[in-house]
Amino acid sequence: MTADIAIEERAAAELRREVARQFGRSLHIRTLDTGSCAACEQEIRLLAAPHYDLHRLGFFFTPAPRHADMLLVTGPMIRAFAVAASKTYEAMPEPKLVVATGACALGGVYPDDAFTYGRVDGVLPVDVWIPGCPPSPLALLQGLLVAVGRLAEKVSGLSFIARSPEGAHEDATAGGAA
Amino acid sequence: MPQWFIRGLRRGIVTTRYPGHPDSSVSSLPSPPAFRSEALARPAHQRAAPRPFPPNPYGRGAAPSAATVADLLVAVCPSGALRRDGDTLVFDVGACTACGACRRAAPDAVVSSGEFELAATSRSALVKRIPMTAGAAA
Numbered sequence A: 001m002t003a004d005i006a007i008e009e010r011a012a013a014e015l016r017r018e019v020a021r022q023f024g025r026s027l028h029i030r031t032l033d034t035g036s037c038a039a040c041e042q043e044i045r046l047l048a049a050p051h052y053d054l055h056r057l058g059f060f061f062t063p064a065p066r067h068a069d070m071l072l073v074t075g076p077m078i079r080a081f082a083v084a085a086s087k088t089y090e091a092m093p094e095p096k097l098v099v100a101t102g103a104c105a106l107g108g109v110y111p112d113d114a115f116t117y118g119r120v121d122g123v124l125p126v127d128v129w130i131p132g133c134p135p136s137p138l139a140l141l142q143g144l145l146v147a148v149g150r151l152a153e154k155v156s157g158l159s160f161i162a163r164s165p166e167g168a169h170e171d172a173t174a175g176g177a178a
Numbered sequence B: 001m002p003q004w005f006i007r008g009l010r011r012g013i014v015t016t017r018y019p020g021h022p023d024s025s026v027s028s029l030p031s032p033p034a035f036r037s038e039a040l041a042r043p044a045h046q047r048a049a050p051r052p053f054p055p056n057p058y059g060r061g062a063a064p065s066a067a068t069v070a071d072l073l074v075a076v077c078p079s080g081a082l083r084r085d086g087d088t089l090v091f092d093v094g095a096c097t098a099c100g101a102c103r104r105a106a107p108d109a110v111v112s113s114g115e116f117e118l119a120a121t122s123r124s125a126l127v128k129r130i131p132m133t134a135g136a137a138a
């Protein structure tokens, strides 16, 4: 398992370098709803509102997969949609990024059953995972910046162990690797 | 002169300065729980309450019977984000919906982590192992 993680992390670092080179300044996003409850979409929509203003960071939404650098996927990937999702991915020009958004897409809400895959990574190759149900616009923003290599991933250093009633936040932040 | 222009000047810039500077709303964002190791192995005093709405038709999270606080948390989590692995509580941050059910069930063992910057470049980085006894941590 450790070796797997090491390989995964090396590949991720390589991708980050390449992505930062290509997309460091401007990136177009195509959102893809694979069966979400639409709360994730609401939060994504808010990214373009004045308070978050993601255009200041060089991110733009595009309706066309052929113009998109990143696929922002929400929902648990219902089986009926898998072909459409794969075609969307194939239509995008290289290099491309897939970001799985929300607990649905990460496997937390629906099981793998006759109707859904329960998670996105069975169908699309996911590069960045954004937890939350729904992730707040700030969490999405951090995810986007992690995806383009402009912000370092933080969660791998968090332990989610709290030690005292007062110092919960500090402990969770300062904890060692799990 | 249009009212909105005056109002805009008075209010100033509303756009967040994140990521350069922290955003003022961070403390009110939903965040996944953090667990207190020393409290997890204690016997659970209450039975896990029946799962609230929505009922989970897939039976994840097993039957609500709990010997320790950790078992209680596993039983109440509606998204299967928690499971027990021997003396470890395995917490999948990716599956957590920050619903707060675990915190309501065991307020002395669970606190809010206050973290919202959770994006990961590997799925396994989101699976955290929480030792169930104090001292074994870190």
Ligand code: SF4
Residues within 6 Å of the ligand: A035, A036, A037, A038, A039, A040, A074, A075, A101, A102, A103, A104, A105, A109, A132, A133, A134, A135
């Ligand atoms: S992750 Fe939560 S908010 Fe997002 S689509 Fe799924 S259920 Fe809705």
Ligand code: SF4
Residues within 6 Å of the ligand: B032, B033, B076, B077, B078, B079, B080, B081, B082, B095, B096, B097, B098, B099, B100, B101, B102, B103
């Ligand atoms: S009960 Fe809710 S808040 Fe607690 S771990 Fe499960 S999903 Fe997360």
